[in-house]
Amino acid sequence: MERRDFIRLSVVGVATGVIAPAVSVAESIKLPAAADIYYTKDEPGRWSGKVATHLPNIEIKKTGEEVLVTVVTGHEMKGYEHYIVKHVLLDQNYKFLQEHLFDPTKETTAISTFTLHDYKGPIYALSLCNKHDLWLNGADV
Numbered sequence: 233m234e235r236r237d238f239i240r241l242s243v244v245g246v247a248t249g250v251i252a253p254a255v256s257v258a259e260s261i262k263l264p265a266a267a268d269i270y271y272t273k274d275e276p277g278r279w280s281g282k283v284a285t286h287l288p289n290i291e292i293k294k295t296g297e298e299v300l301v302t303v304v305t306g307h308e309m310k311g312y313e314h315y316i317v318k319h320v321l322l323d324q325n326y327k328f329l330q331e332h333l334f335d336p337t338k339e340t341t342a343i344s345t346f347t348l349h350d351y352k353g354p355i356y357a358l359s360l361c362n363k364h365d366l367w368l369n370g371a372d373v
Contacts, residue, residue, distance in 0.1 A: 270366040273369065285307045288358065292373055298348070301373075302343065303357045306342075307359075312337070314361075317362050318332060319331065319332045321346050323356075324353040348373070353373060354370055356368060
């Protein structure tokens with residue numbers, strides 16, 4: 233075998249050894265099921281005893297073209313020890329609309345108010361606890 237052929241085959245062999253495993257690993261990656269990302273009233277997972285204090289409740293008030301969405305999580309705010317980190321509002325396609333970050337040294341309740349203009353359809357709220365993960369609830373506007 234000539235030196236040039238040997239070098240060409242060596243490069244092809246190394247490339248195959250690097251690329252082929254990467255392709256097979258990429259094909260084996262799957263997105264997690266919803267229950268692996270967030271919890272709901274119907275699927276509280278390992279936090280079945282935490283639904284009442286972690287599930288965000290959504291209240292909707294329509295005033296003309298504006299929609300006021302109030303998200304309340306009935307959770308204690310014990311400083312940075314145990315608290316609701318934030319509320320996130322999502323549209324019907326689970327796209328980000330707005331969020332409210334809480335300061336547990338100043339806020340004693342997890343209440344957020346969001347204003348939407350000309351919105352109709354399903355809306356979703358996420359509530360993130362620093363110890364008990366992410367919770368999702370929905371309502372219709």
